Amino acid sequence: MVHGHWLHELGLDGAYELAEVTPDGLDRFILGMRKAGYVGGNVTVPHKQSVFRLVARCDAAAESIGAVNTLWFEGDALVGGNTDAVGFIGNLDDRAPGWDNGAGQALVLGAGGAARAAVYGLLGRNMDVAVVNRTRETADTLARHFGPRVRVHSWDELLELLPRTDLLVNTTSLGMLGKAPLIIDLAPLKASAVVHDVVYVPLETPLLAAARRRGHRTVDGLGMLLQQAVPGFARWFGATPKVTDALRARVEADIRATSPVA
Numbered sequence: 575m576v577h578g579h580w581l582h583e584l585g586l587d588g589a590y591e592l593a594e595v596t597p598d599g600l601d602r603f604i605l606g607m608r609k610a611g612y613v614g615g616n617v618t619v620p621h622k623q624s625v626f627r628l629v630a631r632c633d634a635a636a637e638s639i640g641a642v643n644t645l646w647f648e649g650d651a652l653v654g655g656n657t658d659a660v661g662f663i664g665n666l667d668d669r670a671p672g673w674d675n676g677a678g679q680a681l682v683l684g685a686g687g688a689a690r691a692a693v694y695g696l697l698g699r700n701m702d703v704a705v706v707n708r709t710r711e712t713a714d715t716l717a718r719h720f721g722p723r724v725r726v727h728s729w730d731e732l733l734e735l736l737p738r739t740d741l742l743v744n745t746t747s748l749g750m751l752g753k754a755p756l757i758i759d760l761a762p763l764k765a766s767a768v769v770h771d772v773v774y775v776p777l778e779t780p781l782l783a784a785a786r787r788r789g790h791r792t793v794d795g796l797g798m799l800l801q802q803a804v805p806g807f808a809r810w811f812g813a814t815p816k817v818t819d820a821l822r823a824r825v826e827a828d829i830r831a832t833s834p835v836a
């Protein structure tokens with residue numbers, strides 16, 4: 575829907591389609607992309623790591639985040655990139671301008687794929703990052719990978735962390751439709767803090783609703799999904815599309831129609 579919207583808006587002759595590829599069929603599909611007429615594509619679970627061995631090179635973001643989500647050709651070479659961090663930061667810039675104020679302290683809940691993209695983006699914007707995750711070991715691995723500006727804490731430490739937090743980010747799957755809500759007492763959170771949930775179904779998660787009621791600026795995950803699509807489209811079709819209110823409204827309506835409680 576997103577890429578189709580942009581193709582139509584920009585009057586470009588192209589298509590973005592879904593290809594179901596099994597792990598067994600991955601090599602054949604990727605190595606045959608050029609011949610099949612593709613100029614690139616997105617990669618999603620469970621192939622985001624497996625494609626590393628099939629690309630000629632990857633960009634710094636994919637290398638650091640440890641996952642490829644976008645493919646394009648440079649000459650004959652297939653390149654793998656990761657646009658999630660650009661999407662994450664672009665969404666914050668769009669929905670909460672001035673959120674970083676040059677530097678500051680972010681608190682990231684979760685340590686999975688979305689967290690790695692968030693941390694990569696936040697470090698690029700000079701933020702210090704505290705990570706809290708259910709499985710401590712996963713958070714420790716993430717922190718070792720990204721270096722000393724990332725510190726791991728336990729859930730018990732939230733009370734001390736929240737008053738110093740400028741940006742609170744949920745990257746766990748808690749709060750997603752069908753999952754348990756993320757329940758945190760936001761009372762100690764710094765009054766000026768921005769709260770961002772990368773979950774986008776529902777559009778307003780219980781965490782965002784609670785933050786809004788307390789007067790915080792809130793940012794939902796839909797913008798990240800839309801913004802991460804921009805660099806891929808630009809590489810494939812040679813024109814940089816815009817995330818407009820009209821596009822957002824269209825995708826929001828689709829989410830509401832397919833997940834009525836959202």
Ligand code: NDP
Nearest residue numbers: 684685686687688708709712745746747750772795798799
């Ligand atoms: P991963 O599976 O890589 O990570 C899941 C994270 O959630 C882990 O930190 C995991 O902790 C934590 N978690 C899961 N269940 C629980 C629970 N019951 N209690 C506490 N923590 C829990 O997933 P992703 O990082 O890829 O995705 C996470 C969320 O982000 C999803 O909802 C996804 O839809 C959303 N997302 C949104 C994007 C966007 O564009 N807006 C982009 C990518 C993801 P543990 O390590 O302990 O298992």
